[in-house]
Amino acid sequence: MSFLTRGILEPFALDFLQRALLGGGLVAILCGVVGTWVVIRGMAFLGEALAHGMLPGVALATVLGLPVLVGGALSAVAMSLGIAALQRRGRLSYDTSIGLLFVAMLALGVVVISHSGSFATDATAILFGDILAIAPVDIALLAGAAVVGLVVAWAFHRPLVALALDPRIAAVLDLGPRSAQAALVGLVTLAVVASYQAVGSLLVVGLLLAPAVAAGHWTTRIPTRMALAAVLGIAAVFVGLLVSWHAATAAGASVAATAIAVAALSGALRAGISALRSRPIAAAPA
Incomplete structure (x- = not known):
């Protein structure tokens, strides 16, 4: 076996790196599908806001010793509902509603985690994730999240396409633009929460957007773009873990940077x- 081959394959003989690769790959598949719609619909700010919006739930779960994914999911769902309520009843624009709750939830999360006895350690894990700590139960949860995300994306494909073209067309064709928008927000929430442990709340948007942006350079067909984004995301996880192993860098940050x-x-x-x-x-010489 050559030195190059050993450098690539030997690290993944370790159980924790195998779990990191499998878990990161599942996250990449989910983010590839959801991220394609996020890029097409121009909803990057929502993804960033939800990533920070789940901070209070994650922080509270960490302090109380509860499952952090459950806390993050509840917090992200609460933020999604809050955005909808502010937009509907407060007569605020979509971006303004997101911006207000984004700052409020981030501040609340910092306040909660400041009561932790291991503030620095907990804050680092929340902000940057720990993909190397993915356990078998986490892989099962990620697989379930990926399946749910794929099924919802398939079920709402036509309404989402119509919504991306023109919401008025979706309404005229009775394709339920409001339901499609709600489904998309739900998908973004699912992807952000599922990606939390892999790359943390600060870097999750990189894994959500970057592969989808890269895939968009080569195809405009949405299913093909999703598949290519998923493949590129898996490749980024693989290379990022290798870089982290050989360069002794933070694994989540290495994956996001890749x-x-x-x-x-x-x-x-x-x-x-x-x-x-x-x-x-150039014309050929006579």
């Missing part, structure tokens, strides 16, 4: 190909 690098390289490669295609062909 995903961003994939998007940047994809954009540069696509721009280069487009430039070559648009270059005029």
